Amino acid sequence: MLNFLLTRLVHAVAVVFGVSVAVFFLIRIGGDPSALFLPPEASLEEIARFRHLMGFDQPLIVQFRQFLGRALQGDFGQSLRYDQPAMQLVLERFPATLELSGAALLLSVVVAVPLGLLAAVQRGRLADRVGLFLSLIGQSFPTFWLAIMLILLFSETWGILPPSGRGGWLNLVMPAMALAAYSTAIITRLLRSSMIEVLQSDYIRTARAKGLAPLPIILVHALRNAAIPTLTVIALQVGALLGGAVITEEIFAYPGIGRLAIQAISNRDFTVIQAFVLFMAVVIVSINFLVDVAYALLDPRIRRR
Amino acid sequence: MQFLHRFLRSKLALLGLIIVLVVLIAAVFGPAIAPHDPDAQDIMQRLLPPLSQGEEGRHWLGTDALGRDVLSRLIVGARVSMLVGVAAVVVSALVGVTCGLVAGYEDRVLGRVLMAITDVQLAIPFLVLALAVVAVLGPSMWNLILVLGLANWVQYARVVRAECLVLRNLDFVQAALTCGTTPFTILWRHLLPNVTSSITVISGLLVAKMILFESSLSFLGLGVPAAIPTWGSMIADGRNYVANAWWVAAMPGWALFLTVIGINLVGDRLRDLLDPRSTQLEN
Numbered sequence: 001m002l003n004f005l006l007t008r009l010v011h012a013v014a015v016v017f018g019v020s021v022a023v024f025f026l027i028r029i030g031g032d033p034s035a036l037f038l039p040p041e042a043s044l045e046e047i048a049r050f051r052h053l054m055g056f057d058q059p060l061i062v063q064f065r066q067f068l069g070r071a072l073q074g075d076f077g078q079s080l081r082y083d084q085p086a087m088q089l090v091l092e093r094f095p096a097t098l099e100l101s102g103a104a105l106l107l108s109v110v111v112a113v114p115l116g117l118l119a120a121v122q123r124g125r126l127a128d129r130v131g132l133f134l135s136l137i138g139q140s141f142p143t144f145w146l147a148i149m150l151i152l153l154f155s156e157t158w159g160i161l162p163p164s165g166r167g168g169w170l171n172l173v174m175p176a177m178a179l180a181a182y183s184t185a186i187i188t189r190l191l192r193s194s195m196i197e198v199l200q201s202d203y204i205r206t207a208r209a210k211g212l213a214p215l216p217i218i219l220v221h222a223l224r225n226a227a228i229p230t231l232t233v234i235a236l237q238v239g240a241l242l243g244g245a246v247i248t249e250e251i252f253a254y255p256g257i258g259r260l261a262i263q264a265i266s267n268r269d270f271t272v273i274q275a276f277v278l279f280m281a282v283v284i285v286s287i288n289f290l291v292d293v294a295y296a297l298l299d300p301r302i303r304r305r
Numbered sequence: 306m307q308f309l310h311r312f313l314r315s316k317l318a319l320l321g322l323i324i325v326l327v328v329l330i331a332a333v334f335g336p337a338i339a340p341h342d343p344d345a346q347d348i349m350q351r352l353l354p355p356l357s358q359g360e361e362g363r364h365w366l367g368t369d370a371l372g373r374d375v376l377s378r379l380i381v382g383a384r385v386s387m388l389v390g391v392a393a394v395v396v397s398a399l400v401g402v403t404c405g406l407v408a409g410y411e412d413r414v415l416g417r418v419l420m421a422i423t424d425v426q427l428a429i430p431f432l433v434l435a436l437a438v439v440a441v442l443g444p445s446m447w448n449l450i451l452v453l454g455l456a457n458w459v460q461y462a463r464v465v466r467a468e469c470l471v472l473r474n475l476d477f478v479q480a481a482l483t484c485g486t487t488p489f490t491i492l493w494r495h496l497l498p499n500v501t502s503s504i505t506v507i508s509g510l511l512v513a514k515m516i517l518f519e520s521s522l523s524f525l526g527l528g529v530p531a532a533i534p535t536w537g538s539m540i541a542d543g544r545n546y547v548a549n550a551w552w553v554a555a556m557p558g559w560a561l562f563l564t565v566i567g568i569n570l571v572g573d574r575l576r577d578l579l580d581p582r583s584t585q586l587e588n
Binding site: 151 | 421425427428430431432436437438441442517521527537544547551554555558561565566570573
C-alpha cells in the first residue's frame, strides 16, 4: 500500500513539473514575451527595460531555473494590472470557484447516480429510455446558452433568482445547474453501462440464485464494482467542471478564478494567466492522487500491485 | 451498403444523419442558399421578430440588433462550426493516432515519454489551455483549429496504444516481425487497419465536443475573428437583448443544440455498431 502511494506521489510531482515546463514555454511560443506583456504603444526603451527587468534577455535555461525556483516558493511575479502578487489573486478567488464547482459536482452526482442505476436496472424499458434521452440532451446543450436561457427564465421572466454575483445560496442555483448539465449526462451514461456490465457477471447471478433481495444486490454487490470506472469519470469531470467554470462565471458575473482568468486575458495580464494555469493543474493532480488512494481503498487488487 | 443498412435500423440514428446532412449542406453552400446577405445591416429593421415581413422579403427567424437577417447568418455560421469541428478532429486524430501507434509498438522509453506527456496534458483543463494559447497567439480560425486539435489528442493516443499493446503480441504481427518487416510497415499495414473502428468511434463523438468548444470560445470572443458570423458570437451578441428580443440568442442556440444532438446520435450509433464491447452488451 505504502509503495503504491509513493509511486503515485512521485508521479503526481512529475506531472506538476511537466505542467510548469508547459506554462513556462506557453508565453514563449510566440517569440519574445515582452511584446505580450506590454501595451502595443510601448517604446523601444521601455521594451528593453522591461525585458531586462523580467530577465527575458537571459538564456532560456537560466530563465527556466529562475522561473522554477520562484514557482516553488509560489512566486509568479506581480500582476501587471493589479498591484498584488499573481498567485495571491488566484488564491483569493479560489474559494468562490470551489463553492461553485463543488455545488455543481454534488448536483451531478445526486442526479446522475439514481438515474444511471435506474436506467441500468430497467434496461430497455421506459426509465432507461428517459435516462438516455436526458443524458443525450445534457451532453448536447451548450453550457453558455443554457446559462443565458436560465437567466431569461428564472430572473427576467419569473424574477425568483438573482441573475449575477455571489452571496447567498440563491446565487449558486443557476450557475451550478448550468455547469452540472454536461457532467450529469456523462456520469449517468457511464454508470449505466458499467452497471449493465456488472449485472451480467457470474457473481451477481449467484447472488440472485441464492435468493438475495434485489435491492441489496444492486446497491451492495453491483454498485461497488461499477463504482470504480464511475469514480474515474467523476474525477475527470472535476477538471471539466473547473474548466467549464470559466464560462459559467463569466456569464453570471461570479467572482471566481475563471472570471479572473478571462479578465486577465483581456488585460494581457500574463503573470496571472501563468499562475492560474499552474494552480489549476496542481488542483487537478491532487484530486487525481486522492482518487488513486480511493481506488486502493475500494479495490484490494490495486493495493497489492 | 450492409453497414449503412444496419446503421439506419435505428430511427434515432436516421434522425441524427438527416440533421447532420442539413447542416453540412448549409455549411457547403452557405452564402448561395441564404435568403438575405448575412452582413447587410439595416438599422430601420433592427430586432424584427421571427416571420416579420421586411423590405426585401420575409425574415423567417427575425433580425438582430443591427437589422441583419438571423436565418442567413445561421446558415453562413454553419460553415465555421463544421469546418472548425472537423478540421480540429483531423488534427487531433493525426497527432493522437501517431503517438498511440508508436507508444503501443515501442513501449519502453519513447512510449513512456509519450504517455507522460498525455498525463501532463490531462492536468490542464481544456478550456484553460485553449484560453491561454489563444491569448498568446491571438484569435484566428487556424489558431483555433490548432488549439482544439492539440488539446484533444490524448483520448486517441490512449485508446490506440492500449489496442496496439494487445495486437502486437498476436501471431500475424509476430509473423510479420519474423519476416523482417520494417516497423513503419507494421504500424501502417498491420496495426493501423485494426484500430480504425476505435478511431471512427472517438472521432464521431469528438466532432460534437469540438463544435461546442468552438462556439464557447467564440462566445467569449476568443474564437474566430468577429467579422465572420459564428453561432457562438451570435449568441454573445444576442445576450444583451434576451429580455425583449429572445430570438437573436435563442435561434443560434437551437441551431447549435440540434447540430450537436444530431452528431451525437450518429456517433452513438457508430459506437454501438463498431465498439466490440458495446455490441457484446447489446446481444
